[in-house]
Amino acid sequence: MLVVxxxxxxxxxxxxxxxxLLAxxxxxxxxxxxxxxxxxxVGTVGNNQAAVYECEMGFQVAQLEG
Known part of the structure; x- marks a missing residue:
């Protein structure tokens, strides 16, 4: 699941x-x-080491498992 x-x-x-426009x-x-x-x-965050990205618009997008 992706979240901002x-x-x-x-x-x-x-x-x-x-x-x-990039969606x-x-x-x-x-x-x-x-x-x-x-x-x-841009790395990972949290105990579960969720992958974190920075989109072209400047938002932090995290990939959460589960």
């Missing part, structure tokens, strides 16, 4: 990416072969 991280909230990618036809981040195509990796 802010300082105070965890948001659904559907809430943020719907209006993005796919469903308004979701471009995710292919286990990586974010519309951003770059």
């Amino acid at each position: 991280l802010t300082r105070e909230n965890i948001l659904s990618v559907q809430q943020v990416c719907q209006g993005c 796919d036809r469903q308004g979701l981040p471009r995710w292919h072969h286990g990586k974010l195509d519309c951003g770059h990796s």
